[in-house]
Amino acid sequence: MEMTHAFQSTISNDETAQLPAAQFPGEIVVVERDEEIRAACEELAREAVIGFDTETRPSFKAGVHYRVALLQLSTPKRCFLFRLCHIPLDKAILHLLENPQIKKVGAAVHGDLSALKELRHFREAGFVDLQKIVEEWGIEEKSLRKMSALVLGMRISKAQRLSNWEATSLTPQQQMYAATDAWICGCIYDKLNQTPKSDKKRKA
Numbered sequence: 001m002e003m004t005h006a007f008q009s010t011i012s013n014d015e016t017a018q019l020p021a022a023q024f025p026g027e028i029v030v031v032e033r034d035e036e037i038r039a040a041c042e043e044l045a046r047e048a049v050i051g052f053d054t055e056t057r058p059s060f061k062a063g064v065h066y067r068v069a070l071l072q073l074s075t076p077k078r079c080f081l082f083r084l085c086h087i088p089l090d091k092a093i094l095h096l097l098e099n100p101q102i103k104k105v106g107a108a109v110h111g112d113l114s115a116l117k118e119l120r121h122f123r124e125a126g127f128v129d130l131q132k133i134v135e136e137w138g139i140e141e142k143s144l145r146k147m148s149a150l151v152l153g154m155r156i157s158k159a160q161r162l163s164n165w166e167a168t169s170l171t172p173q174q175q176m177y178a179a180t181d182a183w184i185c186g187c188i189y190d191k192l193n194q195t196p197k198s199d200k201k202r203k204a
Helices: 013-017 034-044 091-097 109-117 130-137 144-152 172-193 199-203
Strands: 027-031 049-056 068-074 078-083 103-106 127-129
Touching: 013 144, 027 034, 027 172, 034 078, 034 091, 049 109, 049 172, 068 109, 068 172, 078 172, 103 109, 103 172, 109 127, 127 130, 130 144, 130 172, 144 172
Parallel strands: 027 078, 049 103, 103 127
Antiparallel strands: 049 068, 068 078
16 A cells, blocks of 8 residues: 655645744844854854755845845754854854755755855855755645745745845844744754655655
């Protein structure tokens, strides 16, 4: 007898909208001074898996491009928001991004990494792109919103995505949005790894 897939392969926008909203339940730490960087990175370096994302100020004019403003790195209990519009892409941060022993889990990570390399070159290692692995569990959706819906049964808000990430200070809503996006990536990865892969992939 064939086993069914653990997850639905797709989900509609209407179905997604009915799900409970996901919110990062831990502590959010905004890192915006040089002297705060090292302690944050030392804590993150103790983790085996961390959620990863970036945010960039949106451009509403053709030909106008902004550099990445925020790097989010999240453990299950604490999310660090590195304000790269105020602090450098420090060597301590690069050590995390280049460490193959620490898995950095995100969605569409190539774009995030390209944006970070506009600030400073580095050789990334240990990155996991959810978009590239979810099909092993029979999931066809590639947006973070729908991957979260299918794997975790939770909906993430995109309301703050087009807000100004270079503002003098981040609003509580921006902080929660940014932290949730990074944290949820780690949650999806953990849930996938606790779940048998789809029949089709196991037989391949």
